[in-house]
Amino acid sequence: MTDVLARREGPVLHLTLNRPEVRNAMSAQMVIELRDALAQATGDGDVRVVVLRGAGGHFSAGADLKDIASRPRDPETLASANARFGELCVTFADAPLPTVAVLEGTVMGGGVGLACAADVAIAGDSAVFRLPETSIGLVPAQIAAFLVERLGYSEAKRLAVSGGKLDAKAALAIGLVHEVHAAAELDAAVAHVISDCLQCAPGAVAATKALMNKARFASPSTLVQEASLVFARAALGPEGVEGTSAFVQKRKRKWAPQ
Numbered sequence: 001m002t003d004v005l006a007r008r009e010g011p012v013l014h015l016t017l018n019r020p021e022v023r024n025a026m027s028a029q030m031v032i033e034l035r036d037a038l039a040q041a042t043g044d045g046d047v048r049v050v051v052l053r054g055a056g057g058h059f060s061a062g063a064d065l066k067d068i069a070s071r072p073r074d075p076e077t078l079a080s081a082n083a084r085f086g087e088l089c090v091t092f093a094d095a096p097l098p099t100v101a102v103l104e105g106t107v108m109g110g111g112v113g114l115a116c117a118a119d120v121a122i123a124g125d126s127a128v129f130r131l132p133e134t135s136i137g138l139v140p141a142q143i144a145a146f147l148v149e150r151l152g153y154s155e156a157k158r159l160a161v162s163g164g165k166l167d168a169k170a171a172l173a174i175g176l177v178h179e180v181h182a183a184a185e186l187d188a189a190v191a192h193v194i195s196d197c198l199q200c201a202p203g204a205v206a207a208t209k210a211l212m213n214k215a216r217f218a219s220p221s222t223l224v225q226e227a228s229l230v231f232a233r234a235a236l237g238p239e240g241v242e243g244t245s246a247f248v249q250k251r252k253r254k255w256a257p258q
Helices: 028-043 066-067 076-096 109-118 142-151 153-161 168-173 182-197 203-214 220-236 238-249
Strands: 004-009 012-017 048-055 099-103 105-109 122-126 128-130 165-167 179-181
Touching: 004 028, 012 028, 028 076, 048 182, 076 109, 099 109, 099 182, 105 109, 109 128, 109 142, 122 168, 122 182, 128 168, 142 153, 165 168, 168 179, 179 182, 203 220, 203 238, 220 238
Parallel strands: 012 048, 048 099, 099 122, 105 128, 122 179
Antiparallel strands: 004 012, 128 165
16 A cells, blocks of 8 residues: 555646545655655646545654664664655655645644645644653754744744644744634635636746755845746747736636636
């Protein structure tokens, strides 16, 4: 049985973490399968949105501690496994496609990291978020940067040093997630976000994400010239010409669902 299920619905790739018996705790195999699925999606020009969720009513309980305990007890081996998960988070965050995380039930440790790496994080009201690493003598190593990026330094540090536990409402209040919905309304909310993403030009989305990624670490003045060139290429390219023409003519853009 595969640890990650993949299902295509037109231009949308649905990825499901598939270890419900352990609340989708992330094994080494799951990390490999998820990275491979994301790499395939970004290389496939037909995929325009990636949706990630968990099977069995839970998103993910984070790292599989039994899997970690079964590995050779040497720093190099453990560091290598930890780095692979970090590379997965980076791949998810830097994908040129819109990424949507659907968060239900247990969202712990690395699961919180993936939620923070997603472009859009939508939670069901059943979601409970936890950062237990420091409470069991570990460090939220690979997700630390994503926590700080999503929450800010002060809030991320508060949660990390206290083994923070949040319900969906509290997660929304601090910006960990973007939306919260009742279970019966969650799928409709996800479909609405997907529809919004599909209205946007794929090349423009990729260029925007790349520019914003740089903007996190740069002052606005240093990006003026680069941003102007990105804009000019977009405006004069096929998407820009089509988009502005469609706007003037009050019709659907060619990339948008008809």
